[in-house]
Amino acid sequence: TLITSDPSRIANSSYEFVIVGGGTTGLAVANRLAVNYTVLVIERGENFADNEILNDPFMFGAHYKTTPCTSTVISTPQLSAGGTRRRLPLYYGNCLGGSSSINGMMGARPTFASMNAIEALGNPGWGWNDFLPYMQKSETFTPPSPLQVEVGANYLAAVHGYDGPVGVSFPRPFLAPALQSIAKNTTQIVFEEVVTPSPDMGNGFSGGHFSSFYYEIHFNETLQADRRSSSAWSYLYPQTQQRAGLTVLTGHPVNSIITSDGGGNITATGVLVELTKGGRMRFNASKEVIISAGALHSPAILQRSGIGNATFLRTIGIEPILDLPGVGANVHDHVGLYNTTFPLDPSANTTNVTAGTQTLYGIVVAQPTVRNTLELKDTLLRNIFAEDTVSAGGVVNSESLATQATVIADAYRIDHPFIEIFFTPGSESLAVAAHTVLPLSRGTIRINATDPIADPVVDMRYLTTEVDVLAAIAAARRISLIAATPPFSELLAEDALEKAGVPGVNATEEEMLMSATPLLYSYISDIHFVGSNSMMRKELGGVVSPELLVYGTTNLRIADASILPLSVFPHPTLGLYGVAEKVADMILRAGPHRSSGVPSFDLYSENFV
Numbered sequence: 001t002l003i004t005s006d007p008s009r010i011a012n013s014s015y016e017f018v019i020v021g022g023g024t025t026g027l028a029v030a031n032r033l034a035v036n037y038t039v040l041v042i043e044r045g046e047n048f049a050d051n052e053i054l055n056d057p058f059m060f061g062a063h064y065k066t067t068p069c070t071s072t073v074i075s076t077p078q079l080s081a082g083g084t085r086r087r088l089p090l091y092y093g094n095c096l097g098g099s100s101s102i103n104g105m106m107g108a109r110p111t112f113a114s115m116n117a118i119e120a121l122g123n124p125g126w127g128w129n130d131f132l133p134y135m136q137k138s139e140t141f142t143p144p145s146p147l148q149v150e151v152g153a154n155y156l157a158a159v160h161g162y163d164g165p166v167g168v169s170f171p172r173p174f175l176a177p178a179l180q181s182i183a184k185n186t187t188q189i190v191f192e193e194v195v196t197p198s199p200d201m202g203n204g205f206s207g208g209h210f211s212s213f214y215y216e217i218h219f220n221e222t223l224q225a226d227r228r229s230s231s232a233w234s235y236l237y238p239q240t241q242q243r244a245g246l247t248v249l250t251g252h253p254v255n256s257i258i259t260s261d262g263g264g265n266i267t268a269t270g271v272l273v274e275l276t277k278g279g280r281m282r283f284n285a286s287k288e289v290i291i292s293a294g295a296l297h298s299p300a301i302l303q304r305s306g307i308g309n310a311t312f313l314r315t316i317g318i319e320p321i322l323d324l325p326g327v328g329a330n331v332h333d334h335v336g337l338y339n340t341t342f343p344l345d346p347s348a349n350t351t352n353v354t355a356g357t358q359t360l361y362g363i364v365v366a367q368p369t370v371r372n373t374l375e376l377k378d379t380l381l382r383n384i385f386a387e388d389t390v391s392a393g394g395v396v397n398s399e400s401l402a403t404q405a406t407v408i409a410d411a412y413r414i415d416h417p418f419i420e421i422f423f424t425p426g427s428e429s430l431a432v433a434a435h436t437v438l439p440l441s442r443g444t445i446r447i448n449a450t451d452p453i454a455d456p457v458v459d460m461r462y463l464t465t466e467v468d469v470l471a472a473i474a475a476a477r478r479i480s481l482i483a484a485t486p487p488f489s490e491l492l493a494e495d496a497l498e499k500a501g502v503p504g505v506n507a508t509e510e511e512m513l514m515s516a517t518p519l520l521y522s523y524i525s526d527i528h529f530v531g532s533n534s535m536m537r538k539e540l541g542g543v544v545s546p547e548l549l550v551y552g553t554t555n556l557r558i559a560d561a562s563i564l565p566l567s568v569f570p571h572p573t574l575g576l577y578g579v580a581e582k583v584a585d586m587i588l589r590a591g592p593h594r595s596s597g598v599p600s601f602d603l604y605s606e607n608f609v
């Protein structure tokens with residue numbers, strides 16, 4: 001593997017594949033393709049292989065906003081407290097490894113029900129049974145030690161992988177072991193009938209569950225010990241992952257894709273790179289171009305290339321070569337309620353409840369189902385009107401919103417959870433955070449009309465559908481209920497709810513929405529943006545086919561979080577490695593060098609068919 005920041009070193013080289021963006025998904029795809037092909041990855045950010053803060057898995061909470069890899073797009077004003085509006089910072093990783101170099105490392109997988117929903121949007125081959133083997137292929141799972149099992153870690157050996165590049169494990173040492181059991185006991189009381197302890201949070205569970213979180217960390221002697229298992233440290237840097245066919249250019253952004261029009265479908269022939277010293281350089285791809293610049297930037301690259309909503313492109317002076325209204329539409333994100341830190345009772349026994357200077361975001365996760373409000377949510381989702389399309393904003397037509405709402409409702413019927421709650425140990429306080437899952441509000445991403453290479457204009461339109469507001473209120477309620485329920489409440493100061501700005505357990509809906517220190521309207525982006533180049537039927541605003549090929553092109557693919565039409569990964573990273581493994585396998589199988597494929601697992605056909 002050659003990693004360079006000097007474009008002149010590779011100026012006259014030729015490549016079969018060019019991948020735009022050396023982030024989470026991009027580096028994983030590159031690694032697999034470079035076994036058989038010559039591959040060039042072009043990453044806008046730098047190479048921070050040895051940066052201690054990025055590598056240290058326990059530094060995330062304190063530093064992710066200020067690492068040298070961290071970048072931000074500031075959103076357009078979003079709905080906020082009392083009907084006011086607020087701009088939200090949307091963080092992402094701008095270096096090799098992309099957002100996996102700065103994220104919280106919380107390992108999570110989609111559910112059987114949610115992959116069903118993805119498949120139902122016109123994507124055969126993306127159901128749970130087809131997808132699980134690819135997630136397994138990407139990971140080396142380290143089972144919990146007997147000590148970790150004793151204090152709460154649990155797993156199912158059959159759903160994991162044991163020789164992939166990404167380290168997945170429970171943290172070692174197991175942080176705040178006493179809090180693990182307190183959190184689990186409280187969860188069981190608060191959610192009574194809608195959660196059960198999960199044998200493994202990655203088993204495609206049907207039904208709400210709670211479990212100890214696992215993380216993307218190398219705690220494995222055969223991999224690097226005690227290090228963040230970013231995409232770069234999994235698929236690029238290790239000796240075992242070196243590829244003669246792989247070149248990585250850092251420090252240079254791709255402006256656009258170069259295409260030729262053979263009178264039918266469009267063919268990508270290369271990319272145009274902005275040189276930091278000024279000017280532009282072209283790199284050719286003889287087989288394919290794959291865009292992996294993340295959900296915020298991939299649609300902007302397409303739009304700069306003349307691929308997108310033709311009317312919009314014309315208004316800003318770009319001649320469209322492909323009218324695809326879904327580019328930059330359908331983008332969405334989880335609403336994060338993180339602003340809740342509860343002070344500890346000074347007289348409580350907090351041994352093994354806090355985590356000293358070490359932080360990991362969640363230690364126990366609860367994903368309750370909608371059973372008690374199922375009929376209400378079902379009715380809301382199955383009765384989407386044309387006005388909802390207008391308020392959601394980012395969908396291309398009302399059929400798109402109605403179809404997405406229906407498959408979400410079906411997923412809830414199978415018993416997909418509707419929120420996620422997690423307990424986080426601090427040094428002197430405890431946090432309970434929550435985020436919505438499977439939101440329906442949709443927004444847009446468009447390039448800046450006056451400066452197309454600048455940050456795109458992102459309007460996420462959080463909480464613009466009724467069902468999303470309902471879910472957020474439910475999440476806020478559960479946070480206050482947890483803080484008022486023993487054994488968790490016994491750790492907290494008497495006025496903990498008040499100090500944390502959390503409305504009491506009996507607060508009305510109005511109070512939940514508008515209280516003086518409103519939990520709900522101090523929401524933040526959960527940094528899980530997806531959908532801006534959705535994989536679904538073209539009539540619904542789809543941009544890519546189930547093979548991740550951009551509709552109307554012969555060889556332009558997208559592989560990153562932007563392809564997810566629904567937010568089915570509660571935390572995206574492990575699922576995105578599955579996406580990377582799947583698309584690489586599709587390409588390798590179709591090419592002259594046939595892939596050895598992935599092992600097939602029948603485990604779930606029995607349970608779910």
Ligand SMILES: Cc1cc2nc3c(=O)[nH]c(=O)nc-3n(C[C@H](O)[C@H](O)[C@H](O)COP(=O)(O)OP(=O)(O)OC[C@H]3O[C@@H](n4cnc5c(N)ncnc54)[C@H](O)[C@@H]3O)c2cc1C
Nearest residue numbers: 021023024025044098099103104105106254294561571573
């Ligand atoms: C602070 C933070 C915390 C998070 N916590 C978690 C967590 O705990 N668990 C979890 O699973 N997920 C978490 N996520 C989300 C998860 O990390 C992302 O969803 C995922 O990494 C996105 O992967 P991607 O491949 O789509 O994009 P990225 O990994 O962001 O990669 C895109 C790459 O493209 C590059 N790029 C952009 N534009 C260009 C251009 N024009 N030319 C060349 N290169 C370009 C970028 O620099 C970047 O390296 C978190 C994210 C953040 C930011």
